[in-house]
Amino acid sequence: MTSNTKSRAHVEPSARDPIASWLDVFVGLLNLPKEQQRTIRDELEDHLRSRVDDLLITGITESEATRQAVAELGDTAELAKSFRAASRTSHTRRLIMTASICTLLGAATVLGFSTITGTALNANHTTNAAMVSTKPESIAVRDRTYGELFADLQSHTNTPVLIHWDRLGDAGIEPDEPVNLDVDPLPPHRVYMLIRERTMDEWSDPLAVIESDDLIEITTQSHEDARTTTLRTHDIRDLLTTRTGMTPADLIDGNTSKTRWRAEAEGIFETIVELVETESWVIMGGDRARGQLAGASLLIEAPERLHERVEEILTMLRVDADESRALARAAQEQATTDARKALEIEMHDTDRALTLAKSELDDAKMRYANYAARCERLMLNTSGMPGTRDFDPDEWEAKLVELRRTEADRDLARQRLNDLMQRVSLLELTIQRVQARMMASPAESQTSAINPDPVHLRLETIDRLEAQGRLDADRANSMRQRAQEQLNRANAGR
Amino acid sequence: MPEPTTPKLKQEQAELVVLALLRDEPKYGYAISRDVQARSDGAFRLTPGALYPLLTKLEKQGLVSASWEEVKADTADPDADGRRRKWYRLSAKGQRRLDQRIADHRRFTQLIDGFIEGDAARASA
Missing domain, CATH: 1.20.1050 (Glutathione S-transferase Yfyf (Class Pi); Chain A, domain 2)
Structure with missing residues (x-):
């Protein structure tokens, strides 16, 4: 980043005023590292003061202009949420990588490195290992392009490798683009992991390696997600009953019961959105997953990998609810x-x-x-x-x-x-x-x-x-x- | 004939619009938001809640590069600190992405137009 100074009209330095006060409140909601908070604060401050300058030209008072500029930002908490989601992408995607580690290790096996990763492999991967050549040598990475690197990786397996260059191009991975990994040489599975990690950090659509018995595909996560997106119903009746102490029959009692039941269901859905790749949900500005509450069911349209995470979260919530119930019972007995x-x-x-x-x-x-x-x-x-x-x-x-x-x-x-x-x-x-x-x-x-x-x-x-x-x-x-x-x-x- | 509804930018379209605006010259956030509204005659609006997270994403993907500038009023004390302004510039990779998005958009529009014209031809026949 560079810094230079220009002289411009209509711009005042920051001061303790309504805008600064609002920004104080706003950054308090961000829950991000200080440096990121400062960056976001500076950029929003510039936005607000520029907007106030424009509004002043229309003839309204400064206080009215400030009020309107802040109001145009919408709900402060919602705004903080979208900034938080955008700024936490790298961290969240690292979590996805952890979830996908088996896929990567599977690919490594197919590429002939079962000796390196063998202890972590399951039975499905062993089948693949038997099909492939076992050439455990490393490959050159430094000063290579993606095209050269994938060609080398292909040469390390007997299973056909399909590279979806059109999809990778959309995500910024071109055949003639340098990989820029300053390390040499590396075993193929490490190459996959590093490239994937890099694409997670730099692009919204990281690399995905999909392995089946007769084909290895290298594509983008969004492509794979689109292919595995399905609509599923997750029955959360048991969770709602445990957490509210109410049964569906109690809902006949009136609006208070229904409101409580609904609030609990919404709470569960919010937990899922918060914990399962937040930025992918439509309500968070994403385009890969959407959810809707229908009584005691949660309808979710999402890729397979997200459905699996949703199931994991619901299982965790059920375990937690059971433990809470056991604790309550013990407390009652005591x-x-x-x-x-x-x-x-x-x-x-x-x-x-x-x-x-x-x-x-x-x-x-x-x-x-x-x-x-x-x-x-x-x-x-x-x-x-x-x-x-x-x-x-x-x-x-x-x-x-x-x-x-x-x-x-x-x-x-x-x-x-x-x-x-x-x-x-x-x-x-x-x-x-x-x-x-x-x-x-x-x-x-x-x-x-x-x-x-x-x-x-x-x-x-x-x-x-x-x-x-x-x-x-x-x-x-x-x-x-x-x-x-x-x-x-x-x-x-x- | 019914009134056309106000279109709302989807994520991919917003990305295309922002990259296109940056093709001509570097811009800062508020200027982008103002230009989106002005060049669409007020039909499109990119709220700060949508614009700044999108710019963060484009920066992370290497599609735009950013730099900071300190800005001051002409009448301000020369020794006082100004406020910081973040400028965005289209990168080479961003230019390639923009070209790809434009090509995709044109092809998509052409295909849809084919359907519309087909309907119109059938209707006139």
Whole structure:
């Protein structure tokens, strides 16, 4: 590349302005190496500023001209996508080369180099190896033309080689054009690989070597693609069901289900386009592959090699979906086990609390009975009361004081007794609730732990309201009793 | 007679149009886009989303070569940086590709014309 400077009118240097801001956003979407981003940014900046200059001549304001110039670029994300696809061609095509390596190795075998590549060959290629001469010598590459090189390659096999020069010419490979491979000499299979790699990098239509039992063809990838293009239906119903948790029957439920199902199907198609030679798809500006969603099927018209890649991707997605499902199942089982353990712990703790509460209740009953009996005795002890002969005001006053204190103690004991009775009642209720949950199936246990049934919800509400003082004890107990009866009826019916 | 629909350039045709525009002189992206519209009386439009990826592809194939130029306004500060402009020039290989594309196009048009004229001849008979 060269660089020179010219002076031109209507051109301003870059500055921090709406165009620069838009370009910042745009290059952020490119996801390309910095140098490529800079190149694309500079070229688009020149485009935008040139366009603004032209629009200004029509008499509109600069801000309006800028807005229109940016709007003419279309959707920013889509624009970034097309730049990305064009700039990643070499990398993507290297992936294609990997996929085609068997074809190349097959050709190498036919050309008499099974000793070099033998370990990588399959049974089909072995058949070809038996048909050919075995001349493992390398061939000269440096300063050769494509015509000379292919002629040499032909001389290394007994199988006829058909070179489609008309097709290769379309892709820029002419018989008299230098190969420009600065290495010498090379075995034929390496020559094929290098030429193919070079054509991948430099041209949109790389070299393809197609091997059959009785013919080797050297042509372009587009030619081979055109010959093997077919329309196929890929059933993705299972994938959609796994990924959405929905079945086709659920689609009857309404538009939301249909939208979700469709979005998932589109997501799968986008994944395929992204991973399978992106620039070949019609929706990405290519002309070799097209796809359409039809319910739970993916209709794809594409060359055989792309169909194979689509199948690979769908298989990967299925494996991934199965693994996700297995993980979800394991997580659910773990949650069920955890919920069960939590219930057992709750049961154990409640049971201990109930035992303790009952013991305290027994003590409280005894204490209350003692105070009550003592009060009775004090009240019956009338000796020294006013009006009697042995009335002693001091003694009488002392008796009254003791009686009041004992009555106060008795009342406290009664309060404590009531509290403990209520506590025991609550704990018994809790045990019944936990038992009911434990008796339910594991799945139901888990669900009920997350979404308690209405009776449990009501009981918890009663507890909360009472604790907050918004419900008196009598009313709360009455409500608990009704809820308990309802729970008992439900358990009996289960 | 129904109104003819506005034609849309397919990828191969867009390539032919761009190579043909570069045959006369080097051009930069915006100039190519403007010339496509002007020389087709506004019938063809090459959006930046189609044009620049196509130019990238042509450059990778060696059909065009590119060079950068720094451009400035006449009134700009001579010490300030200008912006960069990318110029495209048709290569020898690009010229061969263009010749091939033109020949293909002419043959294709001739064949289609044969059908149309055949129909017209039958209709007049």
